[in-house]
Amino acid sequence: MDLKKSEKSARPSDPVDAVADQPSPSAPDGGKLIVLTAPLTECIDHAGYFIQMAIASLPAWMQWVIDKKYPGWSRVERNEDGSAKYMPAGVRALEESLLRRYPRDQIAACFPDDLDRFIGPKTRVVAVSTHNPLGVTFAAGVYASIFGNSRMPINSAYARKAFAKIKASPHRPQFKVIVGGSGGWQITQTDMDEELSVDCVVQGRSESTDCMDLFESAIRGEELPRTLDVAHPLSRDQIIVPETRTTFGVVEMTTGCGRRCSFCLPDLNPQLDVPKDKIMAAVRANVKGGNRLISLATEDMFIWGQVRTSTPFFFPNREALVDLYREVVDTPGVEHHILSHSTIAPAVVDPELIRQLSEVLLEKSPIHLPRISRHPKKKILSPLIGLETGSVRLARQIMPSKGVPFSIDDWPSVVLEGLRILNENNWFPTMTLMVGNPGETDDDVRATLDLVYEIERRGLFAFMVPSIFTPLHDTRMERKKGVTETKHLSKLQWQLLMKCWKMNLRPGQQSWWGPLVWRLGSLILWLVRLRRLNGPHFTWPLFLFAGAIPEKWMGKWNKIYIGRPFQSKSRAELIESLRPNHRAFVREDVA
Ligand code: B12
Numbered sequence: 001m002d003l004k005k006s007e008k009s010a011r012p013s014d015p016v017d018a019v020a021d022q023p024s025p026s027a028p029d030g031g032k033l034i035v036l037t038a039p040l041t042e043c044i045d046h047a048g049y050f051i052q053m054a055i056a057s058l059p060a061w062m063q064w065v066i067d068k069k070y071p072g073w074s075r076v077e078r079n080e081d082g083s084a085k086y087m088p089a090g091v092r093a094l095e096e097s098l099l100r101r102y103p104r105d106q107i108a109a110c111f112p113d114d115l116d117r118f119i120g121p122k123t124r125v126v127a128v129s130t131h132n133p134l135g136v137t138f139a140a141g142v143y144a145s146i147f148g149n150s151r152m153p154i155n156s157a158y159a160r161k162a163f164a165k166i167k168a169s170p171h172r173p174q175f176k177v178i179v180g181g182s183g184g185w186q187i188t189q190t191d192m193d194e195e196l197s198v199d200c201v202v203q204g205r206s207e208s209t210d211c212m213d214l215f216e217s218a219i220r221g222e223e224l225p226r227t228l229d230v231a232h233p234l235s236r237d238q239i240i241v242p243e244t245r246t247t248f249g250v251v252e253m254t255t256g257c258g259r260r261c262s263f264c265l266p267d268l269n270p271q272l273d274v275p276k277d278k279i280m281a282a283v284r285a286n287v288k289g290g291n292r293l294i295s296l297a298t299e300d301m302f303i304w305g306q307v308r309t310s311t312p313f314f315f316p317n318r319e320a321l322v323d324l325y326r327e328v329v330d331t332p333g334v335e336h337h338i339l340s341h342s343t344i345a346p347a348v349v350d351p352e353l354i355r356q357l358s359e360v361l362l363e364k365s366p367i368h369l370p371r372i373s374r375h376p377k378k379k380i381l382s383p384l385i386g387l388e389t390g391s392v393r394l395a396r397q398i399m400p401s402k403g404v405p406f407s408i409d410d411w412p413s414v415v416l417e418g419l420r421i422l423n424e425n426n427w428f429p430t431m432t433l434m435v436g437n438p439g440e441t442d443d444d445v446r447a448t449l450d451l452v453y454e455i456e457r458r459g460l461f462a463f464m465v466p467s468i469f470t471p472l473h474d475t476r477m478e479r480k481k482g483v484t485e486t487k488h489l490s491k492l493q494w495q496l497l498m499k500c501w502k503m504n505l506r507p508g509q510q511s512w513w514g515p516l517v518w519r520l521g522s523l524i525l526w527l528v529r530l531r532r533l534n535g536p537h538f539t540w541p542l543f544l545f546a547g548a549i550p551e552k553w554m555g556k557w558n559k560i561y562i563g564r565p566f567q568s569k570s571r572a573e574l575i576e577s578l579r580p581n582h583r584a585f586v587r588e589d590v591a
């Protein structure tokens with residue numbers, strides 16, 4: 001995949017150890033009352049989403065790969081006073097919440113390297129926002145562990161560095177450390193708060209009064225609770241959308257989802273869509289701050305404009321969506337736009353919406369896939385979509401509403417038809433799959449392999465990113481246990497992982513020598529390192545991945561499972577299957 005880089009630098013990146021140890025001038029005027037920060041690897045606004053996703057998944061010892069591909073990735077931009085020019089949207093939202101209570105000159109948001117410039121004797125709170133500090137969430141842990149270290153993806157190494165720097169501050173006895181953001185739970189769940197010197201982990205949004213009261217209490221020097229659950233805004237107008245530059249131009253578009261998958265964390269939040277004027281103000285502020293890239297962040301872009309209306313949220317509001325995205329990409333100064341997350345059923349419900357969105361969005365997409373895109377400039381759109389499993393039995397248990405308005409019994413058909421419609425419009429989504437779900441049987445994995453092989457057979461394409469099931473804190477599957485180590489994965493589970501990655505590489509391998517180098521490289525890596533780490537079940541799937549032996553042969557020798565072809569419903573049959581009260585909402589031009 002070709003991702004146009006927004007900025008390039010010749011300066012090689014700093015190694016992990018150098019980053020936190022760089023000297024920085026001490027705080028003038030005794031420092032700020034409240035200092036906000038986030039791990040460097042979560043702040044970088046360089047080269048697009050994929051770099052952060054790679055940083056979350058590769059083990060720390062493989063940082064050289066990132067250094068080579070993106071020299072200068074760790075170079076960040078600062079304002080004149082040394083504060084950060086951009087920060088993850090979560091930090092910016094917290095900053096905005098705090099500014100409602102405290103004067104601007106008492107708050108600073110800075111990169112971890114610059115903490116010494118802002119922490120001083122006057123500092124009472126250092127607030128850290130984190131997405132994924134310990135790498136114990138989907139996909140992040142699993143790929144690091146395949147290469148030999150389950151606890152330390154690159155992002156985690158940088159998060160620990162940031163915490164170590166705060167812990168070592170000579171002013172540490174006078175301030176409290178408060179952590180928040182979507183990955184805060186990882187710290188308390190692994191009992192790392194003491195080691196990282198964290199006083200309190202906040203679970204929830206900064207807009208809440210409880211969160212602001214906690215800061216007040218910290219400033220007074222009071223004892224803080226180890227964790228604090230705070231409320232989520234209940235109405236769209238209460239959501240703070242910061243009008244400052246955010247990493248990757250992230251502007252929140254919705255919260256919650258509504259499909260109620262039992263493993264999902266964001267879905268526990270109320271379903272809200274942010275008013276258009278707030279979104280647009282944040283887009284303009286990002287451009288003013290120097291950002292050329294915007295990304296509307298959401299769990300499902302298709303619910304925007306259809307929340308709490310008389311139409312069920314799973315019948316997208318075509319006009320509202322096209323109008324919103326058009327205005328975003330037409331904003332002067334916006335050169336690129338990246339899609340965030342979505343679901344797949346809306347593509348089946350309204351293919352015309354997908355066509356119209358493509359017309360609006362493709363031109364501003366920074367993602368190119370020359371081998372398969374039919375766009376004149378070879379651009380594609382690639383939202384993140386959860387496929388999770390091809391097993392209807394399992395889907396009924398863990399995500400019964402994932403495909404609404406269609407029955408979950410038709411999930412494989414919804415995936416195939418949705419993907420067909422998306423591909424026809426140059427959407428090649430990144431689809432996540434979960435491996436090692438609690439109670440997953442070999443038959444369930446075979447059903448997912450059937451679907452994956454069927455996708456291949458039909459010439460459809462998605463980047464498929466399988467990850468090992470991780471019970472997320474507070475979800476309905478919090479106490480469930482799946483596979484915990486790669487060594488315990490079955491042959492079929494390994495095959496699913498490797499088959500997906502083999503298919504992912506297909507459109508990238510344009511040269512004759514690319515596949516050859518890849519095959520040889522993976523076999524050598526297997527010989528020297530991976531076979532010992534990942535156990536015997538890994539061997540044949542790795543051969544499959546390397547393309548060392550034709551899959552048909554391996555299937556005949558019973559070394560791998562070749563997915564069976566299956567009959568699926570067409571779009572017309574899926575629409576036909578809808579309940580009459582739902583069919584009424586299907587738009588006439590696509591009914
Ligand atoms: C945009 C996005 C990304 C982008 C950009 C990230 C960035 N650095 O800005 C990209 C694609 C790079 C990304 C990558 C990843 N992401 Co992401 N991402 C999101 C998404 C869609 C929006 C995040 C966002 O900015 N929201 C808007 C802001 C305002 O919300 P917020 O950050 O939660 O902040 C609020 C509160 O948390 C709180 N708060 C925030 N910070 C602080 C700090 C303090 C002290 C306090 C008190 C409160 C507080 O107040 C804010 C509101 O007022 C969310 C889903 C979602 N809807 O949240 C997933 C999500 C956060 N990502 C997730 C995951 C798994 C990942 C990856 C690990 C995926 C992967 N395997 O590659 C990587 C990790 C990246 C890394 N560096 O390690 C999961 C997190 C699961 C978890 N940690 O438990 C989520 C929830 C998606 C999901 N459905 O599972 N992500």
Ligand code: SF4
Pocket residue numbers: 257258259260261264265266267299300343386399402
């Ligand atoms: S569709 Fe995605 S965001 Fe919605 S509940 Fe399911 S997993 Fe969560």
